[in-house]
Amino acid sequence: MAKLGVNIDHVATIRQARKTDEPDPVWSAVEAELGGADGITFHLREDRRHINDRDAELLKRTVATKLNMEMSIDPGIVRIALKLKPDQCTLVPEKREELTTEGGLDVHKLRRRITPVVKKMKSAGIVTSAFIEPDSKQLSAAIECGFDAVELWTAGYSDAGTPRTREAALDMLGCAVEFGHERGLIVHGGHGLTYRNIGPVAAIAGFSEFNIGHSIVSRAVLVGMREAVREMKRLIEGAGHHHVALIEAEDLLPLEE
Numbered sequence: 738m739a740k741l742g743v744n745i746d747h748v749a750t751i752r753q754a755r756k757t758d759e760p761d762p763v764w765s766a767v768e769a770e771l772g773g774a775d776g777i778t779f780h781l782r783e784d785r786r787h788i789n790d791r792d793a794e795l796l797k798r799t800v801a802t803k804l805n806m807e808m809s810i811d812p813g814i815v816r817i818a819l820k821l822k823p824d825q826c827t828l829v830p831e832k833r834e835e836l837t838t839e840g841g842l843d844v845h846k847l848r849r850r851i852t853p854v855v856k857k858m859k860s861a862g863i864v865t866s867a868f869i870e871p872d873s874k875q876l877s878a879a880i881e882c883g884f885d886a887v888e889l890w891t892a893g894y895s896d897a898g899t900p901r902t903r904e905a906a907l908d909m910l911g912c913a914v915e916f917g918h919e920r921g922l923i924v925h926g927g928h929g930l931t932y933r934n935i936g937p938v939a940a941i942a943g944f945s946e947f948n949i950g951h952s953i954v955s956r957a958v959l960v961g962m963r964e965a966v967r968e969m970k971r972l973i974e975g976a977g978h979h980h981v982a983l984i985e986a987e988d989l990l991p992l993e994e
């Protein structure tokens with residue numbers, strides 16, 4: 738059964754809208770854990786647009802499940818990660834002008850820069866993961882760099898405009914999971930996953946963890962974090978029975994097509 742990592746960045750986004758001290762993402766992490774989250778994910782961005790250094794430190798001291806830090810390979814951020822020692826670091830591409838992470842990290846192109854970072858993290862006892870597109874070239878490069886895990890970029894599926902492109906994206910994810918497993922990688926998934934679209938992805942055998950942020954925080958605004966996490970956990974757990982998960986997802990919100 739895939740685990741659920743709850744990305745709490747957007748709780749901090751709400752706080753930063755007023756540059757005040759509420760809502761506190763650390764409180765939301767506790768609430769997410771009480772709702773059944775298997776882990777808490779945050780992205781300490783170079784521009785600190787949502788999560789800041791204080792949050793990262795308090796999350797490290799507070800989170801009782803698994804703490805996953807998303808980060809770029811900027812040397813300043815790598816230094817912070819090595820000191821903080823979260824349970825897992827997920828290396829992601831980062832651009833100032835983007836609204837959210839756009840696509841996967843080009844591990845193949847950057848492998849010479851990435852390999853020493855992975856090595857340092859592993860010797861600090863941190864599990865290393867690379868956020869990549871479901872592509873055999875990137876998977877092979879991730880293995881070459883020494884990553885323990887990959888997080889497959891699922892937005893190709895979630896952004897698909899037609900049932901055909903959605904099916905093709907699901908197939909690519911399925912093949913990438915298999916390719917990674919055969920070569921000893923732990924495989925996670927994330928980006929763009931929602932209550933409506935999680936079913937078919939969660940039904941793919943072999944995902945160890947999904948990291949979901951925007952959709953859970955959005956629902957939490959209306960129903961509370963504990964309930965929002967509970968509902969997502971239920972969908973992931975029900976996904977083994979493909980049709981049941983879809984019916985549940987449709988019950989929550991109508992599908993557009």
Ligand code: PXP
Nearest residue numbers: 838868927928929948949950951
């Ligand atoms: N996984 C990674 C690597 C990400 O960068 C993000 C966004 O920060 C997520 C998962 C969560 O994506 P979403 O907010 O669309 O659920």
